[in-house]
Amino acid sequence: MKKRDFLKSTAALGLTALLPTSIWALSKNGRLRTAHIGVSSMGGADLAAISSHPLVDVVALCDVDSNALAQAKKLHPNAATYKDYRVMLKEMKSGIDAVIVSTPDHTHAPASMMAMDMGKPVYCQKPLTHHVVEARAMRKKAKEKNLVTQMGIQVHSFYDYKLATLLIQSGIIGKVSTVRAWSPKNWGYDGPEPTGSDPVPETLDWNLWLGTSAERPYKEGYYHPGNWRKLMDYGCGTLGDMGVHIFDTPYNALQLDVPMTITNKCRKPNGFGFPEKNTVTYTFPKTPYTTETLKWVWYDGVGAPEKHKDLLLPNNEKLPEQGAMFIGEKGRLLLPHFMELPRHIVDGKYQELDLSVIKESDNLGEPVKSYDEEGEKHYHEFVDACLGKAECSAPFEYSARLTETILLGVIAGRFPNKTLHWDSKAAKFSEEEANKFLDAPYRDF
Template identity: 40%
Template sequence: MTSNSDTTRREFLKTSVAAASAFAAPAFVRGQNLNSQLQFAGIGTDGKGYSDIKLIASHDKVKCVAFCDVDLSRTAKVKPLAPEAPVYQDYKKMLDELGDKIDAVSVSTPDHTHAIISMDAMQRGKHVYCQKPLTRTVWEARQMRLQAKKSGVITRMGNQIHSHSAYRTAAKAIQDGVIGKVTAIHSWVGTTGHGRSGLLNKPANNEAVPKTLDWNLWISVAPMRPYGGNRVYHPFTWRDWQDFGSGAIGDFGCHLLDPVYTALKITGDPISVHSSHTGINDEVWPAQETIKYVIPGTQYTAGRSLPITWYDGGRRPDSRIAKLLPGQSLPSGGSIFVGEKGNMILPHYSQPFVNIEGVNIEPVESLDHYHGWVDGCLSGKQPSDGFEYGGHLTEAVQLGNVAAFFPGETLEFDGKALKITNNSEANKYLTRDYRTGFEIASL
C-alpha cells in the first residue's frame, strides 16, 4: 500500500521530471524537487555495487529504501547503510512490491543483466544509474537510449572517470584547440579478454550452487548452464565469457573512449569496424585484440571521418605515433589524440600532456559523478553522460565485439537501420537470444 503523502510526492516528482525532459524546468520546479528526498534502491550490492550504493547514499537527500542481490551472502556490506531497508534477491519482486516507494535505482550487476533490469526500471518510471558498459549487446544499448528518452527519466552510466579532473581536462583541451583538429585516436588497455577464470571452455566438473545464491536469477537472459564453482563465472570472472561479459573492450572501452567521445562530441554511429586478434572460440573473448573503427567526423576532427584504433591484452600503438618529447613516455593504458598542431597523451585516470614545447594544460576540477546523478533526479536536469550518450558509446564498444567474430573483415554499419550491410551473418551478433521468461520488453 502506498500512503497518500507518498503518492503525492511520487506523482509530483514524476510530473516535474517529465516536464523537465520536455522543456527546461522552471526554477520553482527545480527548487521544490531539490527539497524532496530521493528514495533509492541499490541492485547488485557487492563488488562495484557496494561503492556505487555507498557513494550515491552519501548524498544528504538520498534515502536507501531497499537493496537487491541474487547472492544474499553478498549483502552484508550495504546493510549498515540502512539497517531497516528490506533486502531482496529478485529485482522484479522488489520493484513489484515497493512500487512508488522507489524513485531511483543503481544497476551494478554483471553486464548481461544491465539491460533487462534497467529497461524494466525505466518502464516503471524509475531513474537509473547503470554500470558500464551500458549493455552486453548493440541492440540492448539502442533500446536503453530509446527507453530513457521515452520514459523521461534521469540516467547516468557508471563511468565515473567522466567526472574526474583528468578526463574533463582532456576534453576541454581538445575543445580549446590545444592540438588543433584531431586526425586519429589510439586507445589501449593492458587488460586481456579472458584469463580471469583460467578456462577457455565450460568446466567439466560442477559444484553445488551455494545456498545463498539464486543461480537461475544470476543466469538471467543467458542460456542456462551449471554453476561451475566459485570464480568460474561469478563473482567477477564473468567478464571472460561471451554469454555474460564483454571482454577487455567491454570492460574498459566505456572508460577509455569516454573522453574521446566527450572531447570530440561524437554522436554519430560508427561507419565501419575491423578486428584482428589472437583467436576466438564460442565461449570466451580473445586474449589480445586490435579493433579499428571509422567514426563520423565532428567540428573537432580534421576530416569528415575519424579513425579510432583500440588495442588490448598487451597490444599498444607504435610509440612513434605519439612523437613524444624527451622525458615523456606512454602510460600503460590511455589514449593518444593525434592533432594537426601536436599530440595529446591522456593516461587512463591521470592528467593529459602534450608534445608541444612549452605548452602545459591547466587542470579543471573534478565533479561528483554520483551526486551529479542524484541532483539530476531531483532537479530534472539530465547529466552529461546519460543513456543517450552512454548508449552511443556502448553501441560502438559492443560493435567491436561483433567484429571479433569476423577477424580480418571490415564490417560496414548502418546505424540508422541497426544493421551490418556487408555481412548478413554478422547481424545475429548485434543481439542475442533471450531465455524464456527473461525477454526484454523493447519499444
C-alpha cells in the same frame, strides 16, 4: 522477462509522464529514495557513493548473493532486502524514486528497462548494455519517458578528463585525425569451455544470476563473483570494461557518433570467452573537431599497446599503463588513465598547457588529485538531477551511442581481421552474418 516485452513500443504517455521525473522527486520532501540492484564489488562502491549524498535514503537492496546482501544490510539496516529485482520493483514501486543497476553486464538492460517502464530514473553501470539492440532500446525508452539517466563512467566527471575535452575543442592540436587508446588488462579467456558442473554455493541463487542469459551449469571459478567479464554470455571483455572509460573522453571531446567500419585483429572465436588480446580499428565520419574521417585504434591485453610512432614520448619516456593519444594537425595530446593531467606534445617536445582557452563558464574548477574527492561527483550529479538541481553529463542519450560503438568492436572479435560495415540508420551490418550478434533471445527465468 520476454524479449518481446522488453522491446515493445511504449504506450501513449499520460499527462503526468510528460513532467520531468525530477519534479516528482522534489514532491517527496526533497529527498531521493533509492533502490540498488547488485551490491557487491562495483555495486558496493556504487551504493557507498550514492548513499553518501546527504539527501539520499537507501530504501531497498537486491542481490543474488546472500553474503553480499547481508554486508550491504549492515550498512543500511532500514532498507528492505530482495534477491530478485523483479519482485523488489513490483513490491516497492511506490516507495522508490530512483534505481541503481550494478549487476554483471547481461542484466543491465533487463533490470534498467523494467525500472524505466515504471517511470524511475536509472543510474546504470557501464557498459550500458550487453547487446546493441538493448542500447538502442534503452536510449529510446529514456527519451519517451523523459527520465533522468546516467551511465556509471565516474571519470567522465573528473577534472583531468574535462580539461582534455576543453583543450581538444579549443583546437590546441588542430583537427584530430587519429586516436590510439590502450589497456593491458586481460578480460579475455583463450582456454577451453569448462565441462561438468559444481555444487552451487548455498549463498548464491544461480538461476537469478543467469537471469535472461542461456541456461548453463554452475562451475566454480568461471562466473561468479569475478570472472564473468571474460565470457561472451555475460560480459564485454576488456573493451567493454576499461574501453568504456578510456574511450569516453575522446568520444565526447570529438563529438563522435557511431562508426562506419570496424576491424578486430584477434584470435579466432571459441564461442565461450573473449580473445585475450585485441586490436580494434574504427573509422568515424567527420565532426567539427576531426579531419575528413577519424581513425581510432584500440589495443588491449598483456603488452598493449603495440609500438607505433604516434605513441612515442619525449625523452624516451614510457607510456602510461593505460590511456589515449590524440593525434592532430598541430601536435598530439596524451591523456593518461587516470588522475594525471593531459600532456601536450609538439615536434617531439612537451609544451606547457595553455589554460587561457578555458572559460569561467566551463566550470572546470581546480585540479583534484584525490579519488575520494573526485569519485562521488558523477553519482551526486545523478542524485542532484533527480532532485531538479543539475543535469546528468552521461545520460542514456549519450552513453547508449558510446556503448553501441564499444559493442560493435566486441562483435568484430567474432570475425577476426574482417572489416565490418555499420549502417547506423538501418541499425545493421552490411555483412549479414554479423547481424545475429546484435541481439540474443531472453530466457524465461
